Amino acid sequence: MLSRPIIEARAIHKSFGPLKVLDGVDLVVAERELVFIIGPSGSGKSTLLRCLNRLEEPTSGHIVVDGIDVLAHRTDINALRRRIGMVFQSFNLYPHMTALGNVALALRRVVGLRRRDAEERARSALARVGLADKADAYPAQLSGGQQQRVAIARAVALEPRVMLFDEPTSALDPELVGSVLRVMRQLREGGMTMVVVSHEMEFARAAADRVLFMDGGRVIEQGPPDCLFGAPKSDRLRAFLRSLERH
């Protein structure tokens, strides 16, 4: 990898009281790289992702995103978060706003655009996820797949340097998964740096540069998808892959 890292997280530890959730995780992501994170439930995948934009405060460690120290107290965390898009399993759209309102909110309040400019940019972001005609729909009037694409548009409209996805398709009916993965693939082709927690193995095989397998708060194994899936080295990864096949 020649390009400089956008994310450089070193020795991340995180405990919730006595519960050790992250136990010295390193994650370095290069520009334009798509990193996949897999692992059993409770292995700390979400927590790791949430540490990267400080939704969760690590107990110790260093995180630098796009050259900015995430954990330093003098860092303007709101300015930084704007550059780190995040997409959640449960969409988390604002139910009292239209799709357009959802996307435009941060453009107005964080970027500081005037209403007209914010809405114009929001419209083009919605168009990019194939929802130009749903701008005036409320979240409850949209399917799960459409809601998740609005959520992606909401993050992408801020022109982030990196996008974090936490199980973006696992709350969706199977027939709606494809529409979200298509948008993610499109983002990837546009050169977006992405960290994706997901168990969509086919997508990982086709699009990921690297797959990380986490268990018990540690990265057990990592490498290109073909190596990891084709020739898993650790017993734990073998067991995990078998458990996925069974479903």
Place this chain on the structure above:
Amino acid sequence: MSGWELFLFSFLNLRVIAEYLPSIAAGFLLTVQLAALIIASGLALGLLLAVLRSLGSLVLSFAIVLFVDLFRAIPPLVLIVLLYFGLPNLGFAPSGFVCTWVVLALVLAAFAEEIVWAGILSVPRGQWEAARSTGLGFFATLRCVVLPQALRLAIAPLTNRTIAITKGTALGSVVAVSEILAQASAGVSFSSNPSPLTLGALAYLVLFAPMVLLARRIERRFAWRR
């Protein structure tokens, strides 16, 4: 006189009503002012307290809960009388109007804080996280994302409480506030006829019926499509 005539003479005595209409109208205007002050300051303070509580400071939250429980537990009349007759001993003698205003505003604030706080708590954590992850600050998130959802839930109990507490303006009659009830009672004593009370009841209806209707309209406006 038949029973019906006696009833009309007592409760709908046009001569008495005509005589006391001006004083009850004056009481009506005073009550409107008092009610407006109570509603504006009580709701504003209640909202402010709920916002302060959401900051998550233990000391602040404890103080707010203490205030809320105190003002929800003690009957407003007791507080009004206490202020009106107690404060002069401290060299400070607010009018009955001010005492009634302050007490009812604080009581409304206490209830409003609880209602709004419950609304804030009911907004899922994911809403906060989504907004914060796009770079919105704490207060922007509260204002643009959380409060609109919280208030939508709060609006019905809030209007009910507001109406109930605002009707407590009648308590002002005890501490020399010439509001509707005080004027009506004075009319009853002077004329030895209860018709002014009928007029008073009508005045309350004129005051509160629009509030109830307004509450319904607000409820409808706040209901976004689900």
